[in-house]
Each structure stands twice: as C-alpha cells, then as structure tokens.
Amino acid sequence: MISSPQSPSGAHPNEPHRGDIAGRLNWLRAGVRGANDGIVSVASLVVGVAGATTDSAALLAAGVAGLVGGAISMALGEYVSVSSQRDSQRALIAKERGELADEPAAELEELAGIYEAKGLRPATARQVAEELTLHDPLTAHLEAELGITEDAVVSPWAAAGASALAFTLGALLPLLAILLPPQEVRVPITFLVVLLALALTGFTSAKIGGNPAARPTIRVVLGGALALGATFALGTFLGTTGVV
Template sequence: MTHVHGVAAGGHPDEPHGDNYASRLNWLRAGVLGANDGIVSLAALVVGVAGVTSSTGPILTAAVAGLVGGAISMALGEYVSVSSQRDSQRALITKERHELKSDPAAELTELAGIYEAKGLDPQTARQVAKELTAHDPLAAHLEAELGITERDVVSPWVAAGASALAFAIGAVLPLLAILLPPPEVRVPITFVVVLLALALTGYISAKIGGNPVLRPMIRVVCGGALALAATFAIGTLLGTSGVVS
C-alpha cells in the first residue's frame, strides 16, 4: 500500500490509519480513567475524614495513605490483568507459529477461507492470502484469525507503572484542595475543585471516544458528587455521634 507522508494512499490526512492507533487510544483512555479514579477515591477519603475533624494532621495522614495505597492497588491490579492477557497472547502466537511451520498449505487455505467469508470471491481471497503470506505469514494469520499483532503484547510492568502514575496524578488534586485552604472552607473548596476536575475528565474521555460530551460529563460529576456527599455525611455522623473522637 502506497503511503504519502505517513498517510495511506486514498486516505484522508486528518484520519488516523496507524497500525497501533487503537492501542494508543486505549492507553490514553486508561490514563484518563486512572486519573479519574485517583480524584474520586482520594477526594472521598479526605472529605470523609474532614467530616470528623478539621485538624490537618489526620487529614494529611489519610490522604498520603490513600494516595500510596491506591496507586499500589491500581498498579497491582493492572499488572495481574495485563500479565494474564500477555500470557494468553503469547500462547496464541506460539500456537499460530507452530501451525504455520507444520502445515503451511492448510494455513494458507484457512486464511483464504477467512477472506472469502468476508465477501471476496474464492480466487481473489486466495490471491490475497498468498500475497499476505509471502509478505509476513505470521502477521497475516494473527490479524485475520485473532485480531492481534505481535506489537499488541504489552509489558505488564509498563501497564502497572502507567496505572499507578495516572492514579497518583489524579489524587494530587484533591490532596492539595483539602490541605491548602483554611480549615473553615476546605471542604466546599474541595467539592468545587473535584467536581470541576471530574467534568474535565468526563469531557476528555468523551472526546477520546468521539462521543458527545454532555452526558459523560454529567454522569461522572453526579457520581463524584454522590461519593463526596456520602463520605462527608458518614464522617460527620461518626464525629458528632462520638463514635470517633
């Protein structure tokens, strides 16, 4: 396929056609969602503590513990998830490589059958299969049969680090919002800052997915407001009831 300045022949310059575009999009979306988790989780935690006490010490302790614990939890979850995905992908790639080596003729017929099932006539489908096999047989079969490429096998360490970083970046905002203002206004300021930040993450997430922005923004803001209100109410109730002193 002919390319001009990185754009496939016949393609529009403003349309992404890179092989790993979907992968980059998923990473970006995961980063936004990780930051959103950091914002909501830490904000709910510190607002809950602020409902019990206006003292900076306990709030700071809870905030730092929540940030570190949350980031580690996110990293661990992502590491386990991506490790399982990577192991499955590697097993599929190994299996496909073995099949190509042991019975290339059958694999060629299978590939031609896949393209025939997509609407090509048998002769064209076989010609396409032959040309793709001549270029890169493993890549041709992985993409047609499994919808993956060898580049799709990501590092669980990278995924874990990215997830922890995204969470920590999001968590820093409510941490600063609760600690910097005077005690008498720190809770309302935190509410405002967090809800504005959530509106922004909802906007970015919608834009990444190419969707209308209003509904995702409303969903994420309402969810965040509910979490903050619930934890603050619980903290206040515990503080006034004498259960926590």
Template sequence: MTAPAAPAPGAHANEPHDASIHGRLNWLRAGVLGANDGIVSVAALVVGVAGATTATPAILTAGAAGLVGGAISMALGEYVSVSSQSDSQHALIAKERRELEEEPEEELAELAGLYEQKGLTPETAQQVAIELTARDALAAHLETELGLSEEAVASPLAAAGASALAFTTGALLPLLSILLLPESIRVPGTFAVVLLALAATGYFSARIGQSPPLRPTIRVVAGGALALGATFLIGSLLGTSGMV
C-alpha cells in the same frame, strides 16, 4: 530534509489508519479513568475525615494512606490482568508461528478461506492470501484470525506503572486542595476543585471515545458529588456523635 510519508492508498491524510491506534486510545482512556479513580477515592476519603475532624495531621494521614494504597492496588490489579492477557497472546502467537512452520499449505488455505468469508471471491481471496503470506505470513494470520499483532502485546510492567501514575496524579489533586486551602473553606473548596476535575476527565474520556461529552460529563460529576456528599455526611455524623 526528508519529506513526510505519503498516506496509504485510499487513506485520508488527517485520518489515522495505523493498526496500533486502537491500542493507544485504550491506553489513553485507561489513563483518564485511572486519574478519575484517584480523584474520587481520595477526595471522598479526605472529605469524610474532614467532616469528622479539622485536624490537619489526621486528614493528611488518611489522604496519604489512600493515595499510596490506591496506587499500589491499581498497579497490582493492572499487572495481574495484563499479565494474563499477555500470556494468552504470546501463547496464541507461538501456536500460529508453529502451525505456519509445520503446515504452510494448510495455513494458506485457511487464510484464503477467511477472506472468502469476508466476501471476496475464491480467486481474489487466494491471491490476497498468497501476497500477504509472501510479505509477512505470521502478521497476516494474526490479524485476520485473531485480531492481534506482535507489536500490540501489552507489557504488564508498563501497564502497572501507567495505572499507578494515573491514579497518583488524580489523587494528588484533592489531597493538595484540602491541605493547602484555608480551613474555613477547605471542604467546599475541595468539593469545587474535585467536581471541576471530574468534569474535565468526563469530557476528555468522551472525546477520546468520540462521543458527545455532555451526558458522560454529567454522569461523572453527579457520581463524584454523590460520593463526596455521602462520605462528608458520614464523617460529620461520626464527629458530632463523639465516636471519633
């Protein structure tokens, strides 16, 4: 049986030092926020329609349209955004690789200079630059100059799929709640379910960011309650006015 890998020198056993941890945390945070968007937008939509009419087909149509349209919009937005970021990162990586091939001595001096700027003595900076260049010159320059790594370049398709999935997961909660609950309690029941779900997303978002969860959770719940109350009021006014 293979023994577990020992932590890097100077690292705590229970503290991750993998450079990709920041990328994974960003993905997790984006997933929580995407689910939060799905919860709020579809909940506000179905509650607003429910304020105007009790007809289940109308509520289902509005909710399904909001879910599908929102998921596609989130996916497209994420795809475009991450594609631009990915293109820029690939261009920077290609530029750095070309410079290392054409001007290795200048690049070594540049790397040593960067470590001097971080506070190392010229002799130590030169030795560090030589050793890191011998190990993986491109990785050393990407990390030190640009804060990049080849492994951390995001996939636009993966980002789009994750965004759509997170939104859909969140949007299904209010849609199923308002469709499955008895008509007499469907609106207050959906309010309760949505606010509990928002409290959970606010809590987990705060925990991911390693911040105290109370204030972020209150903000998310208060914002969601405001959105639900406003759309239900508008729907009720339209319904009683005979406009719908």
C-alpha cells in the same frame, strides 16, 4: 496548486491508519479512568476525615495513605490482569507459528477463506493470501485470524506503571485542595475542585470514545458528588457524636 502528499498507504493527512490505534485509545481511556478513580477515592477519604476533624496532620495522613494504597492497588490489579492477557497472546502466537510450520498449505487455504468470507472473490482472496504469506505469513495470520500482532503484546509493567501514575495524578488534586486553602473554606473548595475535575475526566472519556459528552459527564459528576456528600456526612456525624 500542489496537493498535500499522501502516505504510501493512501491515508489522508491527519488521518493515520495505524493498526495499533485501538490499543492506544484503550490506554488513553484507561488512564482517564485511573485518574478518575484517584480523584474520587482520595477526595471521598479526605472529605470524610474533614467532616470529623479539622486537624491538618490527620488530613495529610489520610490523604497520603489513600494515595499510596490506591496507587499500589491499581498497579497490582493492572499487572495481574495484563499479565494474563500477555500470556494468552503469547500462547496464541506460538500456536499460530507452529501451525504455519506444520501445515503451511492448510494455513494458506484458511487465510484465503477468511478474505473470501470478507467479500473478496475466490481468486482475489487467494491472490491476497499468497502475497501476504510471501511477505510475512505469521503477521498475516495473526492480524486476519486473531486481530493481534507480535509487536502489540502488552507489557504488564508498563500497564501497572501507567495505572499507578494516572491514579496518583488524580489523587493529588483533592489532597492539595483540602490542605492548601484556609480551614474554613477547605471543604467547599475541595468539593468545587473535585467536581470540576470529574467533569473534565467525564468529558475527556466521552470524547475518546466518540460519544456525546453531556450524559456521561453528568453521570460522573453526580456520582462524585454523591460519594463526597455521603462521606462528609458520615465524617461529620462521627465527629459530632464523639465517636472519633
């Protein structure tokens, strides 16, 4: 029987040993959080308005305003945050490149010391450091000292776009759920759709993190239910008292 081929690195099939796997998981987790934010914020908004009025035009206006405003806010926040992270990464890369140019011998000793501290024998650590330095000294130092690579510098535009897209996709769900059903059942259907969607995002987020799914799923569903109940009660109160 012919065994399945392994990659040159010795990784098992279906078990990719990629240096950027943590970054990819963080992106996926951020996407799930963005969708969750879109679901909860827009659902709370339209349910609150539905408690005060049955006018579909008002619901549409509120929902679209919440979707657009929330997506822009998420994108701007992500852009600013990731821009700061990118600037820090670039500064660290430039600093490391300068140190390698000015003090190559000291940097080699530093790299050998890092691997020795990880458990390699001094002679082995020295050999590893020398071979990595011959291959690509900057990458060797960035990975060993800082846990980054030049290729892993984050893009603020990509982060902003992904955040806005995730929020928009999440926000569309409660918006459609409140507008499409008949007037007499639109609120309970929205509650049901939103809580099911939150259960899915909670479950997905837990699985991405490798954690048991029950507790985080229950937390996110209860939190969403509380937000929906509070805004609907407030909207109903304002509508029945004639404030709006």
